[in-house]
Every structure is written in C-alpha cells, then in structure tokens.
Amino acid sequence: MESLNVLDIFQGISTLVQGFSTDPKIAFGRIFLMALGVVLLYLGRKGVLEALLMIPMGLGMATINAGVMFFSAYDPATGMNVVAGQAAQQMPGTLFVAPLASDTTALVNILQINWLQPIYTFMFSNGLIACLVFMGIGSLLDVGFVMARPFQSMFVALFAELGTVFVFPIAVALGLTPGQAAAVSTIGGADGPMVLFTSLQLARDLFVPITVVAYLYLGLTYGGYPYLIKLLIPERLRRLPMPMEKTKPITSNQKLVFAVIACVLLSLLFPVASPLFLSLFIGVVVRESELTYFFELFSNTVLYSATFFLGLLLGVLCEAGTILNPVVLKLLVLGILALLISGIGGILGGYAMYYLSGKKYNPVTGIAGVSCVPTCAKVAQKSVGPGVVVLPHALGASISGVITSAIFAATFIALLLPKG
Incomplete structure (x- = not known):
C-alpha cells in the first residue's frame, strides 16, 4: 500500500x-x-x-x-x-x-x-431566469408614476443611457466584436436581465463573464452612486424640495390599458426583446387586474426564487479560470465605465430638468433614470435632504429606465444579430 x-x-x-x-x-x-x-x-x-x-x-x-x-x-x-x-x-x-x-x-x-447544472442549463443559459425576474419586477411596478409625468420620466431615462451609447464605440476600439461591444455596453442601462438576454444573443462566447461582471457592478451601484451624487450635486440642490403637484388620479383600468398598449407596441417595434416585454408587462397586468394569487406568486415565490438562484449561479460562475481570462479585464473596465457614464448622464438629465422646470426639480432624481429598479430610486431618496420627497419622480424615471434599456438592447440585437 x-x-x-x-x-x-x-x-x-x-x-x-x-x-x-x-x-x-x-x-x-x-x-x-x-x-x-x-x-x-x-x-x-x-x-x-x-x-x-x-x-x-x-x-x-x-x-x-x-x-x-x-x-x-x-x-x-x-x-x-x-x-x-x-x-x-x-x-x-x-x-x-x-x-x-x-x-x-x-x-x-x-x-x-x-x-x-440543471438550473444553469434550463434557466440561465437560455435567458428564462431573466424573464422570471422581470415577471416579479413587473408585479411590483406601479406604472402610474410614469403615466403621471411621462415627459419628465422618459427624458431623464434617455440621459441615463449615455453609458450604453458611449461605451459601445470604446469597446469596439479595444478589439471587441460589435456583438460583444453591444452586450457589454448594455451594462450602462443597469438592468441585469437585459444584459443577460443581450449577451446570450450577441456574445455567447462571453456570455458568462459579461453577465457576471454586470451583476457584480449592479450590486456596487447601491454603494457607489451616493458618492457620485455628492461629488456632482451641491448640498443646497440636494436639499431642494420638490413642489407639490396636482396630478390626476390614475385608475387601475388606465394602468392596465397602458401596460397592454406598451407591451404590444414595443413588441411590434422590437420583437427580439418581446419575451422580456411580455414578462415585465404581464406582471403589471396581474397587479392591476387584482389577480391576488398570481400577484403573490410573481411578487414573492417567482421573484425571490429567481433572484436567489441567479445570485448563487453568478457566484459559482466566478471560477478563477473564467474570471482571469484576459478579455475579462476589458469587460471589468468597460462595465464600470458604462455605469459611471450612465450615472453622470442621469444626473445631467436631472440638471436639465432643474433648469427646464424653473429650478424647481431636484437634480438628484436624475440618478434614478439608471433603471436598476428600485435600487437607484431608493438611492435618490436617501441622497436628498431631510424632509425632501423625490421618490414618486424617482420611481417614474426608474421604471422608464427599464423601458429605455430594453429599447437600446433590442436595437443592438436587431442590428447586430447575424441574419440567416
């Protein structure tokens, strides 16, 4: 022996x-x-x-x-x-x-x-887990915040896509293919399921590291964006109270109609992202239709189960041999750059609304345009002065950010997905 x-x-x-x-x-x-x-x-x-x-x-x-x-x-x-x-x-x-x-x-x-492996193969590698997360998120979204002030919300959300726009050519210049560059630049939209879905279609060879980098950084936004706000927005503006608005009450039926029209119209324009649109808006429809059992299923069991296994899978995919691939260093740099530029873009959108509103709009709200529902909206509310309430405006911008990030991702996929 x-x-x-x-x-x-x-x-x-x-x-x-x-x-x-x-x-x-x-x-x-x-x-x-x-x-x-x-x-x-x-x-x-x-x-x-x-x-x-x-x-x-x-x-x-x-x-x-x-x-x-x-x-x-x-x-x-x-x-x-x-x-x-x-x-x-x-x-x-x-x-x-x-x-x-x-x-x-x-x-x-x-x-x-x-x-x-079964969860990875049957839920993660085909994008199903992203759809399940979106169903849960949709059931928690009150689209009334967007409907109450659609111009403000979409305006700020578009500014918050600057990271997606600017990082794409930078990524191409660093040697990534257009598909890989598009996938990593969507990190700027701060929408994890959207990054997963886009990288699965445009950069399957880098699908795992791009998704890992995206979710790692999305977790860091909660800790990093408050410092960005303090750096770019002086305290006197962070303390600016939002004026009381006379907004017309929005009924559940109106929200339901909005969700149906938005889902069908966006799917008609961008069919490559229709699974995500359907997943998001079916959650909204269930919420507004008062389907109690489905609402409990989506908002609790589906959302938290999918989030748990998503986090666990992302962790076990961070194996040293995968993460230390030389191309991952580029992804790490590009990912943080995309989120940084998007954060700056959202704050610029907040400043633009500040001046357009006659200096009545708190520019901190702009950070919420970087989607990441509801994290960035909570960051905005925690970053303003005592007694200042910006959460309704922030949630409108954040929900609009989900829609704009889906539109940008769908545009990339439609233009860059190999035909035939």
Whole structure:
C-alpha cells in the first residue's frame, strides 16, 4: 500500500498547492476570489450592497474557488472526456457547473452530477431566469408614476443611457466584436436581465463573464452612486424640495390599458426583446387586474426564487479560470465605465430638468433614470435632504429606465444579430 498523502484527502488544498507550481495566476486568483466572496457577503449583510443578490453570490464565489478537486481523464470545463488513448491525467474542476459543455452525451452526464447544472442549463443559459425576474419586477411596478409625468420620466431615462451609447464605440476600439461591444455596453442601462438576454444573443462566447461582471457592478451601484451624487450635486440642490403637484388620479383600468398598449407596441417595434416585454408587462397586468394569487406568486415565490438562484449561479460562475481570462479585464473596465457614464448622464438629465422646470426639480432624481429598479430610486431618496420627497419622480424615471434599456438592447440585437 502506498504511503498516504494527506493532500489526497483534502483535495481543495491539494489543487491549490499544485496550482502554485503549475499555474500561479489561477492559484492566487482563487485565493483573491474566495476573499472577495466573503467581503461581498459581509457588505450585503451590512446593507452596503444589495443583500438579496450579494449574499448568495458572495458565498457561491467563495465556495466555487475553494471546492476544486481532481478529475481523471475528464475535462470538467467542457464536459468532454480526454481524447482516447491519451494518458490519464488529473485535471482540476468542480461539481457545480460546467458552462462550456457542448456534447449532448457529456451534458446528460453532467446534469446527473453537477449540483447547479440543471438550473444553469434550463434557466440561465437560455435567458428564462431573466424573464422570471422581470415577471416579479413587473408585479411590483406601479406604472402610474410614469403615466403621471411621462415627459419628465422618459427624458431623464434617455440621459441615463449615455453609458450604453458611449461605451459601445470604446469597446469596439479595444478589439471587441460589435456583438460583444453591444452586450457589454448594455451594462450602462443597469438592468441585469437585459444584459443577460443581450449577451446570450450577441456574445455567447462571453456570455458568462459579461453577465457576471454586470451583476457584480449592479450590486456596487447601491454603494457607489451616493458618492457620485455628492461629488456632482451641491448640498443646497440636494436639499431642494420638490413642489407639490396636482396630478390626476390614475385608475387601475388606465394602468392596465397602458401596460397592454406598451407591451404590444414595443413588441411590434422590437420583437427580439418581446419575451422580456411580455414578462415585465404581464406582471403589471396581474397587479392591476387584482389577480391576488398570481400577484403573490410573481411578487414573492417567482421573484425571490429567481433572484436567489441567479445570485448563487453568478457566484459559482466566478471560477478563477473564467474570471482571469484576459478579455475579462476589458469587460471589468468597460462595465464600470458604462455605469459611471450612465450615472453622470442621469444626473445631467436631472440638471436639465432643474433648469427646464424653473429650478424647481431636484437634480438628484436624475440618478434614478439608471433603471436598476428600485435600487437607484431608493438611492435618490436617501441622497436628498431631510424632509425632501423625490421618490414618486424617482420611481417614474426608474421604471422608464427599464423601458429605455430594453429599447437600446433590442436595437443592438436587431442590428447586430447575424441574419440567416
């Protein structure tokens, strides 16, 4: 009997130790990502970042980089057996997800073994989980905020798409294909399901890292945008009270008609995004139709289940070998640039409304145009002075941001999706 090697038992440590000699970059990357995962979980728990997303994502990220084991004569990344006749070798991998699996037989085997593979394959890699999230979000949206002040809301939301517009040519200049550039630039719309859907169609080869980067940064907006507001908007303007408005009450029937017309019209104009439009507005329709059981299903079970597994999957997709791909560095830079420019654009839209309204509009509201419902609307409300209420205007801009980000994403897909 061969002498027992303790590292053969504790394979997570063994793969890490071996990694320092075979691929130090991956080994150090694993340690960094384990630490980052714990930090994200802590910041989510403290409320600095979005807890619903960051807690499962952080723990998943830490776990996937810790739980690496050895496989023999099998590549866990692609789900393929090593070429016949090749000497058996030990290959590191995990029992969570194999995102690059393409062979049908190997995929069936993986579905039986890998813990999250069925959810990834049947919900994540086809965009279904994005539609489920949109159903839940739609059931929580009160479109009356948009209908009460449609010009203001859409005006600010369009300004908040500046990141999408400006990052696209920058990404192309950095060597990304037009499809990849479009997918990463939609991060500027701060709408995770939209980024997932767009990258799935235009940049399938970078689908996983683009989606991971998008959701990682969307969680950071909750902590970063308040500093941007303080930097660009002086305190006297942050304290500006919004004037009392005489808005006509909007009935449920009017909201229902708006949702139906918007869904059909947007689907007619941009059919490539119609699954997302239908998912969003079916939630609105259920809410306004007072279908209590469906409302409870969408707003609780569907939304929170989809959000939980989305965060967990994003965490386990942050495997060091994937994240340390050289092209991911470009995505990290472009993603944060898109959100930064969109945040600045939203604030510029707020300033524009401030002057157009005769200096009665609080410019902080502009940040809510960067969609991310309802995070950016809450950021706007928390960033104004005591006693100042901007939430109704902020929610109108934020809901409009969902629509504008869908329009920009659909335009990219319609223009860049290979024909035939």
